[in-house]
Amino acid sequence: MEAAAATLVTGLVLGGMYALVAIGLTLQYGVARIMNLAYGEFVVAAAFAALWLFTSLGVSPLIGLALVMPLAFLANWAIYRIFLTPLVRRAPNAGALETDSILATFGLLFVVQGVMLALFGGAYQSYSYLSIPVEIFGATITANRLVALGFAAVIGGGLWFLLTHTRTGTAVRAVAVNPAAAPLVGIDMARTAALAFAAGGAVVASGGVLVSTFLTFNAAMGVVFTMKALVVVIMGGVGNLMGCLVAGLLLGLTETLVASFVDPGLTLAATYGLFLTILIARPAGLFGVAAR
Amino acid sequence: MSNTALAIVLAGLAAMAALPFLDTGFWLALAISIAQYAVLATAWAMFSGPTRYVSLATAAFFGIGAYTVAVLGEVLPWPVVLLVAGVIGAVLSLLVGFATLRLSGVYFVVFTFGLAELIRQLVTWFEVNVTRSMGRYVFVEITQAQIYWQLLALFGALLALGTWLARSRLGFALHVIGEDETVARHVGIDTARAKVALFALSSVFMALVGAVMAPRWTYLDPAIAFNPSISFTVLIMALLGGTRSLLGPLLGVVPLALLFEVLTARFPNHFSILVGIVFLLVVYAVPQGVSGLLARLRRGAPA
Numbered sequence: 001m002e003a004a005a006a007t008l009v010t011g012l013v014l015g016g017m018y019a020l021v022a023i024g025l026t027l028q029y030g031v032a033r034i035m036n037l038a039y040g041e042f043v044v045a046a047a048f049a050a051l052w053l054f055t056s057l058g059v060s061p062l063i064g065l066a067l068v069m070p071l072a073f074l075a076n077w078a079i080y081r082i083f084l085t086p087l088v089r090r091a092p093n094a095g096a097l098e099t100d101s102i103l104a105t106f107g108l109l110f111v112v113q114g115v116m117l118a119l120f121g122g123a124y125q126s127y128s129y130l131s132i133p134v135e136i137f138g139a140t141i142t143a144n145r146l147v148a149l150g151f152a153a154v155i156g157g158g159l160w161f162l163l164t165h166t167r168t169g170t171a172v173r174a175v176a177v178n179p180a181a182a183p184l185v186g187i188d189m190a191r192t193a194a195l196a197f198a199a200g201g202a203v204v205a206s207g208g209v210l211v212s213t214f215l216t217f218n219a220a221m222g223v224v225f226t227m228k229a230l231v232v233v234i235m236g237g238v239g240n241l242m243g244c245l246v247a248g249l250l251l252g253l254t255e256t257l258v259a260s261f262v263d264p265g266l267t268l269a270a271t272y273g274l275f276l277t278i279l280i281a282r283p284a285g286l287f288g289v290a291a292r
Numbered sequence: 293m294s295n296t297a298l299a300i301v302l303a304g305l306a307a308m309a310a311l312p313f314l315d316t317g318f319w320l321a322l323a324i325s326i327a328q329y330a331v332l333a334t335a336w337a338m339f340s341g342p343t344r345y346v347s348l349a350t351a352a353f354f355g356i357g358a359y360t361v362a363v364l365g366e367v368l369p370w371p372v373v374l375l376v377a378g379v380i381g382a383v384l385s386l387l388v389g390f391a392t393l394r395l396s397g398v399y400f401v402v403f404t405f406g407l408a409e410l411i412r413q414l415v416t417w418f419e420v421n422v423t424r425s426m427g428r429y430v431f432v433e434i435t436q437a438q439i440y441w442q443l444l445a446l447f448g449a450l451l452a453l454g455t456w457l458a459r460s461r462l463g464f465a466l467h468v469i470g471e472d473e474t475v476a477r478h479v480g481i482d483t484a485r486a487k488v489a490l491f492a493l494s495s496v497f498m499a500l501v502g503a504v505m506a507p508r509w510t511y512l513d514p515a516i517a518f519n520p521s522i523s524f525t526v527l528i529m530a531l532l533g534g535t536r537s538l539l540g541p542l543l544g545v546v547p548l549a550l551l552f553e554v555l556t557a558r559f560p561n562h563f564s565i566l567v568g569i570v571f572l573l574v575v576y577a578v579p580q581g582v583s584g585l586l587a588r589l590r591r592g593a594p595a
Contacts, residue, residue, distance in 0.1 A: 035398065035401070037405065083572075086576065090579070095344070095397070098397065098398070099344060099346055099397075100575065100579070102346050102401055103346065103527075103531065103571075103575045104572065104575050104576070106348070106524070106527070106571070107528075107568050107569075107571030107572040107574075107575060108568065108572065109568070110524060110564050110565070110567055110568030110571065111564075111565050111568035111569060111572070112568075113564055113568075114562060114563070114564030114565030114566075114567075114568055115565060117561075117564060118561060118562060118565065223405075223406070223409065223520070224406075224409065226405070227402070227405055227406035227409070230402045230405070231402065234398070234399065234402060263417060263421070265413060265416060265417040265420065266413065266414075266417055267413075268406065268409060268410050268413045269410060269413060269414055269417075271406075272403075272406070272410050275402075275403070276391055279391055279392065279395065279399060279403075280391070283395050283399075
């Protein structure tokens with residue numbers, strides 16, 4: 001019973017992280033229409049930034065969060081403006097942009113990964129922050145996981161509020177729903193897309209910092225994060241925050257269940273299994289309406 | 293390609309088969325590397341060129357071929373091992389194809405993106421839990437020259453297949469799908485079946501290359517066999533060469549294989565960064581590939 005409770009809580013925390021990371025991706029893919037294969041590298045880059053801040057400067061990851069998020073916002077805004085805008089201009093249609101963005105970000109993946117390998121090496125890294133055992137619902141879990149989950153909820157909730165209660169947020173959602181009609185009602189597409197891409201980058205960086213407090217990570221792990229974020233986004237329906245949350249939690253729970261009761265070596269297989277089931281049963285996502 | 297062009301190219305390949313009699317050291321190794329990527333990039337472009345579905349799973353099929361040899365190489369005669377590698381590659385590609393190619397391209401990209409990693413994990417899990425041994429030694433009596441000849445033969449077969457395909461109904465159907473999938477469906481093409489068929493053909497060649505290359509390693513484990521950089525290298529080569537014509541990818545394979553040879557030797561620690569930069573340059577500067585650029589110059593349009 002206790003083992004089951006522990007699995008449940010661990011799974012929910014992991015799922016919360018997946019949901020947060022996927023929310024950033026759904027902004028980039030659903031609004032800016034950029035399929036970002038280098039996405040997971042930014043999770044890892046933020047994790048390394050937090051590690052460096054904590055071990056060499058003694059800065060707590062929670063303060064690190066306040067430093068890394070604006071930086072990631074600016075960096076992603078610059079990436080969109082400098083690297084991706086030419087592709088957006090050149091693409092004759094949405095399909096061509098998708099292919100081009102896949103290729104460009106695939107190249108970016110190797111550049112970012114190479115830089116991280118050169119800076120930090122390929123070894124697994126971790127640091128000890130708030131690893132105090134806490135008892136919750138009869139399960140023992142470290143405090144850092146709970147703190148991470150709390151911050152993820154705050155960031156996700158804050159983003160949801162901005163998207164639903166501000167003028168800019170409404171514009172962002174309008175572009176996600178119908179990119180062709182949005183300019184007709186006076187929405188600046190280029191600005192909105194850049195903003196969504198940058199915001200997505202800030203969210204993913206926050207995910208990286210939070211994950212670094214309780215997971216060991218290395219420079220080559222980005223691909224797995226990208227894969228999982230993509231699966232969550234597709235499962236939840238592109239551009240759907242609520243879908244991301246549900247799908248993320250589902251993935252986290254499935255993985256933890258498989259890891260603790262079957263074999264830890266089969267977590268990616270579990271991800272694929274879930275993905276395949278969704279593909280076959282509900283190709284438009286859990287909450288999707290129309291299938292193409 | 294016309295029949296005469298194909299005959300000339302095949303004759304050229306036959307002439308190149310003489311190389312091992314001249315040198316069995318550095319030049320043969322380089323030629324094997326080029327021949328390997330020539331088959332992989334051409335096979336990649338054969339599917340991804342006309343359909344415009346970006347496959348990131350080359351390493352998965354290559355690895356399956358290589359690992360088949362590691363497992364069965366000593367047990368079965370060589371042609372049978374190759375046959376098994378091809379069949380496993382075909383079965384896997386059919387599974388992936390039927391699961392994803394009925395849907396829009398994103399599903400396919402996402403699925404292929406992690407496929408090599410998934411199979412690596414599954415094979416590792418199987419080896420740890422069932423056979424209880426990680427890694428295998430490859431003891432087969434295959435010389436470097438024989439590897440090279442087999443690769444040339446595969447390349448020849450692939451080019452012949454490509455030439456036939458371009459004139460067949462299937463090739464025409466794929467061309468229509470690449471131009472506009474909705475139109476293709478409206479004129480009565482079974483788009484899913486055409487895409488899956490071509491994906492399977494291309495994957496079989498990748499698995500065969502993996503199998504042929506396996507004896508070059510004396511020791512193989514899942515991490516070596518399913519090395520993701522192969523997917524990346526093949527993709528960038530095919531893109532630089534251009535995917536519109538059968539011999540297009542070759543124009544990217546030769547310069548990049550030479551460049552990567554230099555880069556791995558001189559900057560082993562920064563290889564990934566440099567290759568990523570080369571990749572970005574190709575995507576931004578030559579989106580149609582060298583062969584597309586040449587075609588445009590020949591038509592006299594401003595480049």
